[in-house]
Amino acid sequence: MDSLAAARARLPLLSLCALVRVARHPIEVIVSVFVVATVAYFFLVDAITHSSLFSNLSDVASLSLTSMHAHASSLPMFARGKDGQWHALQDLPPSDALSSDASVDMVDWFIVVDVANGTDAERALRHQYLLPEVARAAAARVADWCVWPSAQIESNGTVGEAHVCYDPHSYDALAMPRLLSGTHGLSLYQALQSLPSAVDATLQTQWRNKLALQVLAPPHPWSLVPHTESLSLRWLLSFVTSAVRRIAIVIRSADAIDVTVLLGAYLLMHGSFVHLYLSMRAFPHGLWLGTCVLLSSSFAFLFALVTANAVGLTVDPVVLSEALPFLVITVGFEKPYLLTRAFFRRAELAARPQNVDVPRGSPEADFVRTLTQRVQAEQALGLLGAQTTPTCDVAGDAACDAGPGLVRAYLIELAILLAGVVSNIHGLREFCGLAMLILLYDAVLLFTFFTAILCVALEVQRLRAPPRSRTPPPDTLDTGVTEAPAEPQRRGVRARPQHERRSLYQRIIGPVDHPLSRLKLLLLLTLVSLHLGNMLTTLSLPTTLARHHQGRASTLYDQAVTVSNLFTATVDHPAVASFLDAYTAQHPSTARVFAFSRPGVLVLWDRTQPSTHPLAALVQRAAAARRSHLSAFESVMRLWTSVASDPVIGKWLSVALVISLFLNTFLLKGIALRHPAVIEGNAVRVTAQAAARLVGAHLGDEWRKESAARAPTSMPPPPSSGPPPPEVPPSAPPRPYNEVLAHFQAHGAASLNNEEVILLVQKGHIAPYALEKTLQDLERAVVVRRAVVSRASERPVLEHSRLPYKDFDYASVLGACCENVVGYLPLPLGIAGPLLIDGHLTPIPMATTEGTLVASTSRGCKALNACGGVTTVLTQDAMTRGPVVEFPSLTSAARAKRWIDSSTGAAAIKKAFDSTSRFARLASLHTVLAGRTLFIRFATSTGDAMGMNMISKGVEAALGMMKEKHFPEMELLSLSGNYCTDKKPAAINWIEGRGKSVVAEAILRGDTVRTVLKCTVDDLVRLNTKKNLVGSAMAGSVGGFNAHAANILTAMYLATGQDPAQNVESSNCMTLMEAVNGGQDLLVSVSMPSVEVGTVGGGTGLPPQRAMLELLGVQGPHKETPGAHAQRLARIIAAAVMAGELSLMGALSAGHLIKAHMQHNRSAPATPGTASPAPRDPQFMPTMTPLVATPIADASPLARARSPAPAPAPPHDPPTPIAPPR
Incomplete structure (x- = not known):
């Protein structure tokens, strides 16, 4: 209960209140979520059918990113021939074929056309002044991009101003959509404000009143139907069919690594579905709970899409199809599983009989308890016993258990996704933004919608399978009310040992210790890291668009560009020719290939009078259709009418209504059956309470007088079934040696403290290398070994040194990397x-x-x-290994060398060698003879292992075959004869x-x-x-x-x-x-x-x-x-x-x-106190080696005989006398 209280204190008060309200009104919460999801679904369908949800990107899908596939592009492309002239790529002579290093650049352009009514003079003025101003105002939004010369064009009675937008260093597929999206009325207003004084003021006023600017952008590839088409089942089937077809195109055109990543993601996604249902089987109504988890996640996805549409977050359907498995893996289903586990665990604890004695209360309460137990035991009524814990309390306790860890897991995942959002990488940014929205809604629905479902499931479970009858403890049946109650015993789940260490992940996440959580965080980190390192293009928007090109339904733009050939890029088009000439002037020796995208069209039209111009008529009809659209509410209601009238969807709605009525009837029946007046156990309790009141009215004063004398001053501890073995602290002093040895021989070393184990090691009863096997605790074995080694050395500093040893995976070291382990060395x-x-x-x-x-x-x-x-x-x-073998004679050794060098001997050795491993395959043999000693160098492929053990095993088998079948006189001196040569x-x-x-x-x-x-x-x-x-x-x-x-x-x-x-x-x-x-x-x-x-x-x-x-x-x-x-x-x-x-x-x-x-590799001086002081013995004192070594005297006679005689001292320099010692 202390841990539960601490969890309640950590959980925010508002969250706990919200959970209690949800648990108390689950049906209302479920119905409300369904209503909100239905409205969100209608808005989403409306956004899809009107193509407002998906971004209006430039169609660069048909452009190949390499010149090797440029001829297959559907966009008009232009390249220079050997004659120095520009030609359409398909018209380029075969002799002028592109080189493999030729680069293909994308060029965007837009045209401002005038189709408004007016006289020829008025049109001439607009063509001379207004169209250039509109084009400049639009191009000013990206002034550093649309800097190429503009061109005036005219064809079939249509005049216009064309601007080319091109950056030779980079290409942004979203730049032209951004330019066109903000050009509707602002560019026309700026153009009218900047007209010169040569234009009559009356004419300018007339233009302000009647002219309008219509932007026609190239439609997105996923605009499937015209805007006026309503929702129908046929439309949904068409949408799904088109999506499947385009996904097939993606798979055929994508890179191998992208296909591999996507395939693995989809497999993991479906595996998570299977794992969800298998995990939910452990709970009541597991199938329905698993389906509700998927429903909750689907609602979160639906709400996230609607929110993304509302806040303007770009969601491309192609990228969404690739990101769907990553989104499912990101959201995951481990959190609903953990909440469900905590919920039903709390429900089981609440329904479990508590075989404890209640502390003494009032005399009336004691009498009620005793009388109730007697009636139930003697009449054997099979009662429910105590009332079950309310569902809202179970939900609150479960949220207190699992809530903090779940919230921390959500925050960590949101932090990882936030790194992807701020990375500003196309595709990854949108994916992480959408995933963050889904996670937020998933968290809200988890503690509201799914919690309400759990409450309903628990109520249904209690109705269908009532709790077991509670059997009173045998000692309380024969005990009167005057007896003192016993000490309540703590029962329940075994507490975690205090010394148990938890991993960093467990300390961060808390109780959310689930394999899927680890896998999900790893996948999230890997996905974000790969995209940040530009090692993966699965969700990258330009590469995704470059893999998707598919025909689309006819739109207003498609109809408009067919009116005139002004909108088709040809080598003779004024805008194309002007741009190519300007680029050639700047780069005379260019070898680039230019691909012109579909142009953006800005139509200047008359909104007051009908026009006979085909393009103006199209724009006017579209404007009239937009004005005739119903309001949003009327559109939703009409959409609901069409959906409900559909024969298939209508049947499903009827089935859902029947299921809802059946469920409500079942719940109401259960509520009626559980009324206190009709429950038999409560009838007994009501009788006992009435009797207690009657008796208590006469005996209340006597009980109150005796209560003080009857109450004990202290509660004795409850007797235990068996005395546990005494646990000695690890730092306690050891017991006598004989007692320790006897205990070790009888019970082993696990129950001894560290000092006693050290004593046995020092006495030779436990080998230092066998501490892990003896203690069955790897880290404790390291602690003991440090103490043994330290106390046995001349400098006992290891036991308390700064060498770390805690929190290390010694299981991966044991028997694989190192022996006699005393710690580990951290290395930067x-x-x-x-x-x-x-x-x-x-x-x-x-x-x-x-x-x-x-x-x-x-x-x-x-x-x-x-x-x-x-x-x-x-x-x-x-990898090589060079054993050394010896023969009794040189002729035997030479015969063995010739046999090994022959094809017969080499084949026999290879067969014996290869039989020892699945991976080791003998590649070559090299022999060399030194006297009667033969060195053989085996060279072997060893797979992904370094292979020394693998090749040694094969060499041993091959040499054994030689000795057994061919050269019995051969003696193997060593498997390694330094002819390998290793290390x-x-x-x-x-x-x-x-x-x-x-x-x-x-x-x-x-x-x-x-x-x-x-x-x-x-x-x-x-x-x-x-x-x-x-x-x-x-x-x-x-x-x-x-x-x-x-x-x-x-x-x-x-x-x-x-x-x-x-x-x-x-x-x-x-x-x-x-x-x-x-x-x-x-x-x-x-x-x-x-x-x-x-x-x-x-x-x-x-x-x-x-x-x-x-x-x-x-x-x-x-x-x-x-x-x-x-x-x-x-x-x-x-x-x-x-x-x-x-x-x-x-x-x-x-x-x-x-x-x-000197700047980066100068270590800071050691901090005082971090190193042990060095001993001051003379042998450890610092010394300095002289630059010129002094001769070392040798007292041997041979040395004196070989050394030359010393030169005699000069006569004027007599030797200095030495005083004899006293």
């Missing part, structure tokens, strides 16, 4: 980049204590990304390769080298030759022809769980640089023949390292291609090494190395 982890590697932006995780290393690598990534990233090639994938520098690894052999290459532009690396191409080439090539050769280096490849490689090894010792051979690297393209650009490559990595096994199973592998997308084995993840990791490491090499070489060339290290 930084992320460099991201770096574009083979077309994929990849972050570079680096665990290091060297300052400036991550920053330097990030600078190299910046330089590489600016020039297209890094291209990598994997030339070999073969040691060796030329064979540099020449033959070991693990993954990777070569990476990139070309950097000269300006990027100067601006980012602060040096020139010639300086880098010269320094690389002198330092990395000549300098390393002078030092006799093997594989060390680089600047600091080991730095980046080791940091990534530590971050991803690789074997740090293998950096010896893995850091073999040759960095080459040369000037290309006439010395202007830099070609850089790194060759790493022996990168030894894996993504399974060893340290890759630790949670932090596994998280970094997940960040790189290479965690665990590859599902389809064994070894692909490990190979990808090797490519990433090689590319990161290139980035580090470039940055360091640039710093050395520019002379910035020492300056950067």
Whole structure:
């Protein structure tokens, strides 16, 4: 009850009151939500049919984003031929075919046309003054975009002013819709205000009164029907059919990664549906509750769509079709499940018999209780016993249990989505905004609509299955009212142990500990991170539009543009020709291809008099149709009439009405049956209360006099069924050794405190390495081992040192990574980049204590990304193991070498080797003979594992087969004969390769080298030759022809769980640089023949390292291609090494190395008290090595004989006498 009171205190008072009101009036709440949802549905359908919900975007769907598919575009496109003239792309001669690097740019344009009535002179004035002013006023909204020369056009009696809008650096698909959406009356008003004085004032007044400006924007691809078409079942079927057809087009035209992400999202969405119904089966009416959860989420989605339409949030149907599974996963169904679980758990606790004695109250209350129990026990009436807890109280208690955690979960998800909203990325911003609205409505409906449904379900459950009769405790049946009541016992759910640690997620979320919550938060973070890193285009609006192009129904715009050829872009069109000539003048050698979108049309028409012009007639008819539309309320009522009169929908409404009447009748019957006057148990209680009143009227004074004497001063604790074993605190002093040993032999070490376990370890009864197995508590074993090691060493500082040991997953270490564990070392982890590697932006995780290393690598990534990233090639994938065997004679050894080198022997060895593993496949054998000792180098592909254990197992099987079947005289000296070579520098690894052999290459532009690396191409080439090539050769280096490849490689090894010792051979690297393209650009490559990595096994199973592998997308084995993840990791490491090499070489060339290290790599002095003081023994005193070492005297005769005789002292300089000791 204390925890419940605390939860009530944390829950806001208004929320608790609202829940109580909902629980007390569930039917009213459910009906109200249905009414609101119905109205919202009508508004949404009205918005869909009138295309007001969906954004009015430019139709760029037919434009391909690469010139290779430009001929398939339905938009007019223009390119320059070899003759220097512009041609339509489809008319371009085959000899002038586009090159693969030709870029396609999108060009928007709009036309202001005049179709108003008037004389020829008046039209001429409008054409001369008014049309240019309207066009300038419209273009002024995007002054930096529509800066190209305008063109006056005339055709078939229609005059106009055309403006081209184009930005050579970027294209915004929403710019033209924004321009057209704000141009209705403001542009005409500004144009009329800025007319020159040459126009007559009377004429200007006449134009203000009769002229109007109608904007005709290219319709959105999802405008399915004309605005005047009403809702019908046929329209709904047409809408669904069109949606399915366009989704099929999306799948055929989308990228593979987008299809994969969407397919996985849809599978997860349907899996969440199945999981919802399977989870709800544990509760009463599980099927109906699961359906109500889906209904509540659908209502939240419906309300969010209506709100998005009201606030102007862009919702594109194509993006919505792709975002739907992510929306379902975002909202999820774990919160209704957790609330349902808490609700029915509270209901079960309320209905469960409480076998406790009530504390003594008034004498009348004691008499009522005793008399009621006697009547029920003797007459065996099978009564209900105590009244059930009201539903509103159950709902309030459940909300107090699960509410704080649910609210925190909602807030965390809203915070993640808010990051996507503020990212300002098209598609992601709209998705996150809509998801936030859905989450808000889902939270409101969860604590209102769904809570009301739970209350109704509980009431129905109580009516259909009444609670069990309560059996009184046997001791109270024979006890009189004068006996003192016993101490009430606490019963219920077992409390959480105080020492139980919770994860960070559990501490943040609280009671919302559900697998779907973890998965949902991970998916949300992944989705937002991928879009923020531009690694995914699933919801990106431009790419989504570029995948969707489908025919649409004829609209006013479609009818208007067919009136004249002014609205068709051709190479001879004045606006097109003017723009192409202006662009050619600025860029004479351009190779761009321009695609002209469908133009926006601004029609200047007469609203006072009918016109015979076809375009004016279309605009006037549309305006008249808009004025004749009914009001919103009349439209909704007419829509409801049409829906109700539909034969299919009308039948469903009738069925719903029958179900509602049946449910209400059932509830009313249950309420009547549960009236206190007709419940048999309450009849007994009423009788007992009447008898108590009668008796209490005569005996009240006597009871009151004896109450003080009868009440005990203190309540004795209730007797327990069995004494529990005494729990000794971990810090308590140990018991005597003999007693501890006897207890350990009888009961084990789990019940001993830490000091007693330490005593047994010191006495040799428990091995230090077996503490985990003995104690069955991994963290406690670490604590004990720290104390044992500390007390046994000369410097006992480990036990209380600053080495951390708490809150670590030791289960992932036990038997996999380390033994005799005493803690863990936190290592700083930084992320460099991201770096574009083979077309994929990849972050570079680096665990290091060297300052400036991550920053330097990030600078190299910046330089590489600016020039297209890094291209990598994997030339070999073969881990090696070189056992050593010995033969009794040289001839036997030579015979074995020839057999292994033959095709027969190699095939036999390969068969024995490959039989030991599903992944290990022997690739090659290399033998070398030293006397009668034979070294054999096995090279093997090992899948996604680094493979040392895998290859050792295969080598052992192959050598066993050789000894058993072919060379019984052979003796295996060691599975590793240092011919591998592992963890040691060796030329064979540099020449033959070991693990993954990777070569990476990139070309950097000269300006990027100067601006980012602060040096020139010639300086880098010269320094690389002198330092990395000549300098390393002078030092006799093997594989060390680089600047600091080991730095980046080791940091990534530590971050991803690789074997740090293998950096010896893995850091073999040759960095080459040369000037290309006439010395202007830099070609850089790194060759790493022996990168030894894996993504399974060893340290890759630790949670932090596994998280970094997940960040790189290479965690665990590859599902389809064994070894692909490990190979990808090797490519990433090689590319990161290139980035580090470039940055360091640039710093050395520019002379910035020492300056950067002094600025960023100077550690602060240690804080006093953070380190243990060093002992002051002489052996520990600091010493200094002299620059010129003094000779060391040797007293041996041989040394004196070999040493030359000392030179005689000059005569004038006699030796200084030494006084004899006293």
